[in-house]
Every structure is written in C-alpha cells, then in structure tokens.
Amino acid sequence: MEQFSSSNENSMPQKPIIEFRGVSKTYQTGTHALEDVNISIAKGEFVFVVGSSGAGKSTFMKLIMREEKANTGKIIVNGFNLTGMKRKQVPMLRRTMGIVFQDFRLIPTMNVYQNVAFAMHVVGAAGKDVRREVTKALAKVGLGHKARSMPSQLSGGEQQRVGLARALVNNPDIIIADEPTGNVDPNMSYEIVTMLTEINRQGTTILMVTHDHNLVRDFQHRVIMLDRGKIVADNAGGTL
Amino acid sequence: MKLGSIKYLAGEGVKNTWSNRLMTIASVGVLVACMVIIGLAVLISENVSKAIGNLEQQNVVMAYMKDYSWALYDNDTDDTSSETTEAESTEEADKNGIKASDYVIHNEEEAKALCDEIAKLPNVAEVIFVSSEEGLNSVKESMLEGQEEYFTFLDDEYGNPISCAAKIKMKDMALFGQTVEKIREMDAISAIQSYDDLAEKINSIKTGLGVAGVWIIAILVLISLVIVSNTIRVTMYTRKLEISIMKAVGATDAFVRIPFVVEGMLIGLISALIAEGILYFCYRVSTETIISTLGTNDIVKYGDMAWILLALFMAIGVLAGIIGSVIMISKYLKKEGSEFAAI
Numbered sequence: 001m002e003q004f005s006s007s008n009e010n011s012m013p014q015k016p017i018i019e020f021r022g023v024s025k026t027y028q029t030g031t032h033a034l035e036d037v038n039i040s041i042a043k044g045e046f047v048f049v050v051g052s053s054g055a056g057k058s059t060f061m062k063l064i065m066r067e068e069k070a071n072t073g074k075i076i077v078n079g080f081n082l083t084g085m086k087r088k089q090v091p092m093l094r095r096t097m098g099i100v101f102q103d104f105r106l107i108p109t110m111n112v113y114q115n116v117a118f119a120m121h122v123v124g125a126a127g128k129d130v131r132r133e134v135t136k137a138l139a140k141v142g143l144g145h146k147a148r149s150m151p152s153q154l155s156g157g158e159q160q161r162v163g164l165a166r167a168l169v170n171n172p173d174i175i176i177a178d179e180p181t182g183n184v185d186p187n188m189s190y191e192i193v194t195m196l197t198e199i200n201r202q203g204t205t206i207l208m209v210t211h212d213h214n215l216v217r218d219f220q221h222r223v224i225m226l227d228r229g230k231i232v233a234d235n236a237g238g239t240l
Numbered sequence: 241m242k243l244g245s246i247k248y249l250a251g252e253g254v255k256n257t258w259s260n261r262l263m264t265i266a267s268v269g270v271l272v273a274c275m276v277i278i279g280l281a282v283l284i285s286e287n288v289s290k291a292i293g294n295l296e297q298q299n300v301v302m303a304y305m306k307d308y309s310w311a312l313y314d315n316d317t318d319d320t321s322s323e324t325t326e327a328e329s330t331e332e333a334d335k336n337g338i339k340a341s342d343y344v345i346h347n348e349e350e351a352k353a354l355c356d357e358i359a360k361l362p363n364v365a366e367v368i369f370v371s372s373e374e375g376l377n378s379v380k381e382s383m384l385e386g387q388e389e390y391f392t393f394l395d396d397e398y399g400n401p402i403s404c405a406a407k408i409k410m411k412d413m414a415l416f417g418q419t420v421e422k423i424r425e426m427d428a429i430s431a432i433q434s435y436d437d438l439a440e441k442i443n444s445i446k447t448g449l450g451v452a453g454v455w456i457i458a459i460l461v462l463i464s465l466v467i468v469s470n471t472i473r474v475t476m477y478t479r480k481l482e483i484s485i486m487k488a489v490g491a492t493d494a495f496v497r498i499p500f501v502v503e504g505m506l507i508g509l510i511s512a513l514i515a516e517g518i519l520y521f522c523y524r525v526s527t528e529t530i531i532s533t534l535g536t537n538d539i540v541k542y543g544d545m546a547w548i549l550l551a552l553f554m555a556i557g558v559l560a561g562i563i564g565s566v567i568m569i570s571k572y573l574k575k576e577g578s579e580f581a582a583i
Contacts, residue, residue, distance in 0.1 A: 065488070087574075088492070088493070091487075091490040091491060091492045092490065093490075094487075094488065094489060094490035095489070095490035097490075098489075099488045099489070105481060105484065105485055107481060107482055107485070109259070118482075118485070118486075119485075119489045121245070121248050122486050122489050122490060122491040122495060123489070123490055123491075124245040124495075166485075166489075170489070170490075
C-alpha cells in the first residue's frame with residue numbers, strides 16, 4: 001500500500017493552536033468522558049484521533065468546538081480561552097473552524113452550490129465573495145461540474161466532498177472531521193484523506209476522528225489514541 | 241449585521257413561510273378568526289357606546305324651583321306660624337294669600353340666575369331654563385288627545401300649577417348621584433325629578449362592556465400567540481438540520497432567529513389584511529340589513545374604524561409573530577449542534 005505524508009509536518013513545529021491542560025469532563029449521568037487530558041496540537045498539524053467506542057473521542061471534539069464545557073482544566077483553541085467563554089463569543093470561535101460530519105449533513109432542499117454557499121451566508125459574506133469562494137471550494141474538491149446537482153443525485157463520496165467544500169469555504173484555521181470516511185467506500189476514503197492532506201499542506205490544522213486503521217497506517221500523521229477518557233498513546237514527533 | 245445578511249435572512253423567512261405553507265394556512269386561518277372576533281367585539285362595543293351616549297343625552301334631570309306656583313301648591317307654609325319677622329308681618333298677601341317671602345324665585349331673571357349657578361357645577365354639561373308655561377304645555381302635550389282640556393280649569397281658576405325648572409344634562413353618569421345631591425342642597429330648588437336607576441344601568445353596562453372587551457381581546461391575543469408559536473415550532477423541526485449546521489459554522493443567535501421572526505411577522509400581516517377584508521364585508525352586509533329593517537342610521541360607520549382596526553390587527557399579528565417566534569426559538573437556541581440535530 002502506498003504511503004502518504006504531509007509536507008507540513010516535516011517543517012518546524014509551530015505554536016499550539018489547540019491546548020488541553022488537565023482537562024476532565026464528567027457528564028450529568030456520571031459518565032467520566034475525559035480524565036486529566038493534557039495535549040498540545042501545533043498550528044498546521046494533521047492529527048488522527050483514534051480509539052474504541054466510548055473512549056472519549058466525541059467529547060474531545062465537542063470540547064474543542066465548545067459544544068460541551070470542561071468540568072476542570074483549561075482549553076485554548078486558536079487563541080480563544082474556552083474556560084468561562086461567554087455564549088455569544090462561541091460563534092466567533094466556530095468561524096475559525098470547518099466541520100465535516102460523518103453523516104454529511106447536507107440540506108436536501110438545497111443544491112450543491114447552495115449547500116456550500118450557506119456556510120458563507122451564515123458568517124455574513126458579501127454576494128460576490130460567496131460566488132468566488134464557493135466556485136473555488138467546489139473546484140478544490142473536484143465537484144465544480146456538479147454545482148447544480150441536488151444531494152440526492154450524488155454518491156456518498158461526492159456528498160462528503162460537498163461537506164468538505166462547505167468546511168473549507170470560509171478558509172478556516174482548523175478543520176474538524178468526525179469520521180468523515182465512516183459512510184463512504186474505501187477508495188473514496190483515501191480520496192477524502194488525500195484531499196484533507198492537501199488542505200493541510202496549505203497550512204490548515206486538521207483533526208480527524210477515524211476507526212480506519214488502514215488510513216492511519218497509510219497516511220503517516222500524528223495519532224492520538226484515547227481509551228476510557230485518557231490519552232494512552234500519542235506519536236507526536238515519532239511513530240506510534 | 242450587514243444589509244446583505246438582513247436581505248438574505250428576510251428572504252429565508254419568506255421562503256420558510258412558503259415551504260411550510262400548509263401550516264401557514266392553518267395558522268393564518270386561526271389568526272384571522274381571532275382577529276375577526278376581536279374586530280367584532282370592538283365594533284359592537286363602539287355601537288353600544290354610541291347608543292349609550294344617546295341614552296345619556298336623553299337622561300336629563302329636572303330641578304323644580306321654589307317659585308310662586310310652588311308656594312301656591314306644594315309649600316306647606318303655615319300661615320299660623322308665630323315666628324314671622326316684622327317685615328313679613330307687615331307684608332301684604334295677594335288674593336291667594338301668598339306673600340313675596342313665601343317663595344324664593346320671584347321672576348324669570350332670578351330663575352335664569354339659578355340656572356347659571358347650576359351650570360357652574362363640575363359635572364353639569366348643559367342647563368336649559370323651562371318656564372312654568374313651557375312646563376305646563378309639555379304636560380298637556382304628553383296627554384292623549386282631548387285630555388288636555390282637564391288642565392284648562394287650572395289655568396283659568398288657580399293659575400299654572402307647574403313650577404319653573406332647570407333641565408340639566410350631565411357629563412359623566414358615574415357622578416350622577418353626587419351631582420343630583422349638590423343640586424338638591426340648593427335653597428331655591430324644591431324638588432328633583434331624575435332617573436337614578438337608568439343612570440346606574442348605563443354605568444354598569446359601560447363598565448361591563450369595557451371589562452368584557454379587555455378579556456376578549458386578552459384571551460384572543462393569547463390564542464394568537466400560541467398559534468404562531470406552534471407554527472414556528474413546526475418550522476423549526478423541519479429546519480433543525482439547517483440550524484445545527486448554522487450553529488456549527490458560527491451563526492449568531494440573531495442569525496438563526498431572524499428568519500423565524502420574519503415568518504411569524506408575515507403570518508401576522510397576512511392574517512391582519514384578510515381579517516380586515518372579511519370584517520369589512522360582514523359589517524357592511526349586516527349594517528345594510530339593520531338600516532333597511534329598523535330604519536335607523538345611528539350606526540358606527542366602518543370607514544371611521546377601518547384604520548384603527550387595521551392598525552390593531554397588524555399590531556396583534558406582528559407582536560404575536562415576534563413574541564411567539566422569539567419564545568419558541570430561544571428555548572432551542574441554547575441547545576448545541578448535535579443536540580439540536582437529535583431533537
């Protein structure tokens with residue numbers, strides 16, 4: 001199997017874009033999702049987050065997106081201190097991120113172009129910027145010719161590429177991909193991670209949750225492994 | 241927020257209203273019904289107020305004065321009284337045995353001066369002087385044909401038995417009793433003829449109408465609010481995927497909320513216009529029937545109320561739309577993307 005690597009990782013480590021210091025999260029049900037997590041992800045890194053179900057991967061991602069609040073510890077994402085962050089500041093944090101969902105989450109009543117443009121309208125972009133950036137994002141994921149297609153007319157892989165274009169269109173600093181290859185065939189999985197690697201080469205930090213060991217093995221990026229709420233392995237600067 | 245965003249969001253609100261049209265039609269239907277009932281309540285109340293106003297105009301008080309006729313017929317002046325003053329004792333009595341000191345109002349000037357005094361009382365709207373002759377004529381006119389002759393002997397033999405009077409109209413019927421008491425206390429007034437019962441009834445009808453109107457409007461506004469909230473909730477469920485994505489890509493609460501508020505306002509405005517049209521048609525048909533059947537023209541014209549009703553409907557519609565959507569969406573805005581998608 002061919003091995004892929006991101007050129008950005010080989011460069012000098014940059015200052016952290018995501019930092020967890022002694023972070024714990026316990027849900028009201030009493031479930032300890034994360035326990036004393038300390039981690040630092042540099043700007044421009046590509047990180048796979050792996051672990052079995054219930055390991056705390058989703059909570060880890062939700063804490064970064066500020067969908068959940070930590071019980072203890074400090075989280076800093078892209079210069080935002082998430083500890084005690086006010087609700088009205090959350091949209092500003094999220095505008096620095098692009099999110100790719102496992103189930104694509106495309107709006108079925110909108111065509112490909114409108115689905116991508118939607119993310120720009122939300123942040124109040126001007127009409128001409130929307131047209132330019134959406135066209136660019138669709139070209140980047142190879143779907144420029146399908147701009148007028150409806151999501152139902154696309155394959156799973158194509159739908160996920162639309163999701164990727166939507167995450168990219170606002171030029172985010174970080175892309176958070178929650179099992180983006182979970183609902184697509186193996187060939188398309190490689191294609192999507194290749195695209196993410198390409199985006200990462202241009203300086204965007206990528207955090208990708210996956211269960212696919214082949215992808216982790218073939219794309220040689222940093223891997224953080226979670227188990228029962230704790231980081232049990234992290235190959236930062238070396239092999240796992 | 242930028243102008244472009246506002247235009248985009250307003251367009252989204254209009255689009256939502258259309259794509260959710262079945263629910264929109266149902267909401268508009270209920271809102272129109274509420275507004276028509278509110279409009280009818282207002283129109284009925286206006287008409288009753290007008291009718292009561294006419295009744296009030298007719299509810300006059302007659303204050304009879306202590307004049308010669310009073311001294312002759314009503315006053316139980318005891319000629320045997322020992323406490324007569326020297327002036328009185330020297331005073332000459334006329335053929336009927338009445339002295340000038342036996343009564344207070346001696347001529348028309350004094351009577352009119354008393355009317356002016358009554359007119360100065362705070363709740364008095366109008367005072368008309370009614371002379372003895374006018375009083376007697378009015379009594380004769382109220383008799384059946386031929387019966388008026390029974391009174392002619394009074395004129396010929398004993399003079400006019402009707403005292404001159406002040407015909408008084410009140411401003412506020414709520415102060416009716418109080419004002420009557422003040423008039424009664426005046427020295428030159430011998431008797432008062434009034435319809436206290438009618439005044440009380442008019443008062444209670446007015447109060448009752450006011451209270452009922454407020455309750456009807458309050459209840460129907462509440463119903464309107466619930467209806468709009470419910471429609472917005474349905475729209476929200478159909479758009480939960482969009483909202484979860486909006487939140488994930490950094491939409492502010494206002495951005496998420498505005499299309500719903502626009503939708504609520506639009507439902508309110510459409511309902512207001514339809515309600516105005518229906519009410520105009522119904523009122524015109526019913527008033528035309530009333531006018532032709534009863535031959536009265538004393539009915540509030542729709543044109544006089546049209547703008548007030550339209551403003552009222554629009555206010556109810558727009559407020560119900562805004563408040564209903566804000567209440568409904570605020571409840572869900574606190575939920576996060578994945579929680580929202582899982583609703």
